[in-house]
Amino acid sequence: MAANSRTLDLFCVGLNHETSPLEVRDALVMNDEEVERAIQALRERGGASEALVLSTCNRTEVYARGATIEDPSAFVTALLHEIKGMDLSGKEGRFLYTYREPESVRHLFRVACGLDSQILGEPQITGQVKDALSLAARSGGSGPVIDRLLDAALRAAKRARTETGIGRGPVSSAYAAVSLATKVLGGLGDKRVLLIGAGEMAALAAAHFRDAGVAQFMVANRSRERADAFAVAYCARVVSLEALPVVLPGADIVVSATSAPDAVVREDMVRNAMKIRKNRSILFFDLAVPRDVEASVARLPNVFLNDLDALGGIVAQSLAHRRGEIPKVEAIVEEELSRFLRWHRSLAVVPTVTAFRNQVETIARQELERHKGKFRAEDHAALDALVHGIVQKMLHRPTTKLTRADEKAPEGIARIDAIRDLFGIEEEDSDADRNPR
Amino acid sequence: MQPLLPLLTTLLPVLYGLSAAGYARVYIAEPGVFEGTRGQSGGPLLLRAAVFVHILYLAARGLMEGHLPLASVYDFLSATGFSLAVVYLYVEMRVRIRTTGIFVVPLVFMLQILASAYGVASPAIKPPIKPIWFELHTLAAVLGYSAFVVSAIYGILFLILYRDIKANRVSLFYSRMPPLETLGRMNASAAGAGLVLLAMAIGMGMGWARLAGVAFLSDPKTWLTIVAWVILAFAVLAYHRLGWRGPRAVYASLAGFTTLVLSRFAVDLFFHSFHTFR
Numbered sequence: 031m032a033a034n035s036r037t038l039d040l041f042c043v044g045l046n047h048e049t050s051p052l053e054v055r056d057a058l059v060m061n062d063e064e065v066e067r068a069i070q071a072l073r074e075r076g077g078a079s080e081a082l083v084l085s086t087c088n089r090t091e092v093y094a095r096g097a098t099i100e101d102p103s104a105f106v107t108a109l110l111h112e113i114k115g116m117d118l119s120g121k122e123g124r125f126l127y128t129y130r131e132p133e134s135v136r137h138l139f140r141v142a143c144g145l146d147s148q149i150l151g152e153p154q155i156t157g158q159v160k161d162a163l164s165l166a167a168r169s170g171g172s173g174p175v176i177d178r179l180l181d182a183a184l185r186a187a188k189r190a191r192t193e194t195g196i197g198r199g200p201v202s203s204a205y206a207a208v209s210l211a212t213k214v215l216g217g218l219g220d221k222r223v224l225l226i227g228a229g230e231m232a233a234l235a236a237a238h239f240r241d242a243g244v245a246q247f248m249v250a251n252r253s254r255e256r257a258d259a260f261a262v263a264y265c266a267r268v269v270s271l272e273a274l275p276v277v278l279p280g281a282d283i284v285v286s287a288t289s290a291p292d293a294v295v296r297e298d299m300v301r302n303a304m305k306i307r308k309n310r311s312i313l314f315f316d317l318a319v320p321r322d323v324e325a326s327v328a329r330l331p332n333v334f335l336n337d338l339d340a341l342g343g344i345v346a347q348s349l350a351h352r353r354g355e356i357p358k359v360e361a362i363v364e365e366e367l368s369r370f371l372r373w374h375r376s377l378a379v380v381p382t383v384t385a386f387r388n389q390v391e392t393i394a395r396q397e398l399e400r401h402k403g404k405f406r407a408e409d410h411a412a413l414d415a416l417v418h419g420i421v422q423k424m425l426h427r428p429t430t431k432l433t434r435a436d437e438k439a440p441e442g443i444a445r446i447d448a449i450r451d452l453f454g455i456e457e458e459d460s461d462a463d464r465n466p467r
Numbered sequence: 468m469q470p471l472l473p474l475l476t477t478l479l480p481v482l483y484g485l486s487a488a489g490y491a492r493v494y495i496a497e498p499g500v501f502e503g504t505r506g507q508s509g510g511p512l513l514l515r516a517a518v519f520v521h522i523l524y525l526a527a528r529g530l531m532e533g534h535l536p537l538a539s540v541y542d543f544l545s546a547t548g549f550s551l552a553v554v555y556l557y558v559e560m561r562v563r564i565r566t567t568g569i570f571v572v573p574l575v576f577m578l579q580i581l582a583s584a585y586g587v588a589s590p591a592i593k594p595p596i597k598p599i600w601f602e603l604h605t606l607a608a609v610l611g612y613s614a615f616v617v618s619a620i621y622g623i624l625f626l627i628l629y630r631d632i633k634a635n636r637v638s639l640f641y642s643r644m645p646p647l648e649t650l651g652r653m654n655a656s657a658a659g660a661g662l663v664l665l666a667m668a669i670g671m672g673m674g675w676a677r678l679a680g681v682a683f684l685s686d687p688k689t690w691l692t693i694v695a696w697v698i699l700a701f702a703v704l705a706y707h708r709l710g711w712r713g714p715r716a717v718y719a720s721l722a723g724f725t726t727l728v729l730s731r732f733a734v735d736l737f738f739h740s741f742h743t744f745r
Contacts, residue, residue, distance in 0.1 A: 199637060214632060216646035308710025311648060328633070332713040340635045347637045 038175070038374050041099075042134035043106040043126055044084075044091030047148045050125035057116050060085040062165055064113050068092065069171035071109055080173035082180075084141070084162040086155070088148050091141075093134065095175055103128045132371060135179065139363045142183040143190040144197065150352045151196035156187045174443045179370065186366040194358040199348030203341040204238040207315045210344065211283050212242065214311050214334055222246040224281035226274070226294055228253070228260040231287035231317045236264050239283070248277055252288070275299045279306035285315045286322035295323040300333060315341070382446050383432050385455045387425055394421045472531075475524040480583045482517035483548070483576040486510050490568035494643055511565055514552060514572060521549045537605040541582045546606075548578035550613035558617070558653060566643040570620050600675035607668035612727075614661030615699070618654050619724045622717040625650040629714055651716065655706045658720045662699050669693065691730030699723030 047055065060068065065083045072081040077098035084091045092106050099105045103126055107118045118125060129137050137146070142159045144151040163180040166172040172180075191197045200206035208218075215221055223239050225232045228251040236247060247266035250273070251257035257268045269277045271294070278284070278299055288294055295314065304312070309332050316323040316337040328335035336344075398417050405413055432449060449455070489510020525546070528536035536542050555571040628644045631637075644650065669692060676683035683689050702719035705711035711719065 198642065210632070212646065213641070213644075214647045216648050309712035309715075310710075311713065331715065334632060336635065343635050344637055351637075 038095070038131045038135070038371070039097070040093060040095045040131045040134045040175075040179075041097070041102045042091055042093050042129040042137055043102050044089060045125045045127065046089040046091075046146060048146075049127060054116070054125060055088060055090070058085070058090040058110060058114050059087060060090065060113065065162075065165050066169040067113055068109055069166060069169040071112075072097065073171065076105055078171075080166075080176040081171040082162055082166045082176055083171075084159065086158050089141070089146075093138065093176070095173070132367060135370060136363060136367050138179065138183050139186045139366055140360075142187040143359050143363060144187070145356065145359055145363070149201050150349065151190075151198075151355075152201070153191070153197055156184065156191075159183060159187070174447055175374065178373065182366050182370040186362055189362045189366070190359045193362065194355045196352055196355045196359050199344075199351055201345055201348055201352075203317070203338065203345060204234050206341045206344040206348070207235060207285070207336065208238045208242045210334070210336060210341075211239075211313050214313060215282060217243065218283075219243040219245065221282040222248065222280060223283045223285060224248045224250065224269075224277060225260070225266070226250050226271070226284065226286040226322060227288035227318070228256045229287055229289075232285055233260065233263075235285045235287070235315065235317065236260075236266075239285075240264065244283075248281065250274060250277070252290075275302065278303040281312065282310075283313045283315070284323075285317065287317040288322055289318070290322060291320065293322060293324045295327065297324045297326045297330070300327045300330060304330060304333065317341075377443055377446050377450075382450060382455065383429055386432070386449055386453055387429065389453055389455060390425055391421060394418075471527055472524070475520060475527065476583045478520055479517065479524060479545075480576065480579045482513055482520060483552070483572065483579045486513035486517055487569075487573040487576045489513050490565070490572045493565045494569040510568060510572070511556075511559065514556060514568070518549070518552050518556065521545075521552070525549070535602040535606060537602060537609065541585050543605070543609060544578045545582035546609045547613055547616075548575040548582065550610050551575050551578070551616060554613055554617050554657070562645055562649060562653070564645045567621070567624065567645070570624060571617065574616070574620075600671055600678065604668050604671040604675050607664050607671060611661045611664030611668055614657045614664060615724050615727060618657035618661060618720055621650050621657065622654040622721050622724075625654055625717050626714060651712065654717055654720060655703065658699055658723070659703045659707075662696065662703055665692070665696055665699075669696065688730065688734040691733060692727065695723055695727035695730055698726055 045055065045058070060083060065085060068083050069081045072078040072092070072094045076094060077096070078094035079096035081095070081097075082093040084093070090110075092109070094102070097105075103123070104119075107123065107126065111117050111119070138159075140146050142156060144153065144155055147155055159180065163172060163177070166176060200209045211221075212218060218239065221244055223236065223244050223246065225236055225247060228249055232249075239247075245265075247264045248269050249257050249260050249264070249266045250269045250271050251260070252271060254268070260266060261268045274295065278295075279302075284295065286294060300312075300314075311332045311334065314323050314327060314333070314335045316335065319338065321337055323335060323337075325335070327333055394417050398413065402410060402413070428449070432446065487510075489512075491510075493510050525536055532538070537546055551571060552575045555568065555575075559565055559568065624644060625647065627640060628647055628650060631641045632647065669689070672689070673683055699720060700723075702711075702716065702723050705719055706716045
């Protein structure tokens, strides 16, 4: 679990889809320039040594380290009022949450892993966290600790995605349709999609299929004008509803979303189409209520019929699976949190200096023992003195520089971190030194 | 070379066993079919190592005995396991999906366990005449059987996945399988390859029997194999020419495979045939 991390001094103040309504979140989305202003204010007026702002359509969060602010929530409230013109000081203040370390670090890791997202496990947040880091770097907000913090958050996100099923499976009906079609037909690049109806549902499905590589669309709609507009948007061929029996054999995927009161696709039409298709698989996605495709079509071999309930069922299974993966992701978050806090704790000057000196002296002693046999016994004392003298002289300057390093200032941390990196000093080395058994 | 053989005989089932365990891990831990095949490469690497050791083993046996090491039923099992592994690796590299290995590699492991456990003690038979015909006949039969086994495995996987998709069931199995059409193609392609190889085996077997003066036409195994071949030929023809797709095509090829397997047991149980490894 989390270790003591008093010197980290990192707070997070923000709001998300769980604590605030959409109109508030919308009003607080910051563009790059506004983020830069916020970071400047945190550094100059709040005394923060490092700062980061994560602003997306579902959250706006401010992270600051080493700030001299007594009430972070009040400071951020004033900042948001100044930059976005939104006053959260009244009862709207309940929208904001405040975390201090280690909860602030844990929260960022959970956000990066998609645990705090509206759609559990959605992948876009990882890219948004990366963008926030580069923006902080451009605005002078990043530093060694924030850099390392974001690295750790992104590592946790990557692990969550590869080691667990948090990002697996479709989470929308349209994506479920694409996923199912891919599972049956394989690559969709050479497949043909027939859209019956040209409304919003059909357009959404068409957009997903186009993203999945489908290039050939046909559209059949009662209103010719709408079909023409659709055809322009998707380079589709317009066919009449009466021609459905003729064009059906040429389609591999049929998406139907009309408001017709009766079935538009009948079993006899599909049966004939399958004969012409030589029984090659065909998928029907019936997104209409009442349904456009006769239910008996599902009984035909190599015909896969999915209505909204079926697609909804797939989405529900997928989400349930993702929810089942939460404990695994939480475990990753805790591991990465521990690792990060251990790293941070190890940055204290004294343990680093001691570990650094110990390591160099140990190497010198080992080498001395290894080669002692090559010298006469009466020379050993002089040899010891010689090696000891060289080591002490070589260690003097780096030791002095390190001891004078301000462990809270970015340059000091960078120097300590560089020594640890160059000499391969692990966190455990300094822990052991600090807590000798 | 002689002292090397016991070592290779022991090493082979160990390597196949470890690769089977590796493929089980791939099946459980693989992030997802559409997310590539990152990590979990232990099983595939071990299988490649096992195939390499198997090649060494076959080469050593061939050099020592002066003919293909296909002289006993255990040699046949080992060679079938080997060719199954090779066919599977070929398929894996073609479709770039490792998650079906769990259904093939354990079978290879079992075949090799049997071959290694009992094969050392079995005496090698000396073919009566023209060993080259006999060897080529056996080799083609081994490869043909392996192709039919692969075809049957992919056929069964197809049927399970087909049922899952029809029922809108998104199971672990669903997420691990390649697309349904790919499974159907693999089933038909492997059956087609097996058909050609079995035809070669039957032809060369007849040639060898004729030269050896054996009455092959009165042999029940020959007839039952020909019956199985005809069923399989119909299944392959129906897929390519009659537009049979989906479960119907798979059931047809499975019927041929079942006839082929049953013919072996039927011959051993109910008939007397010259056509067995003794």
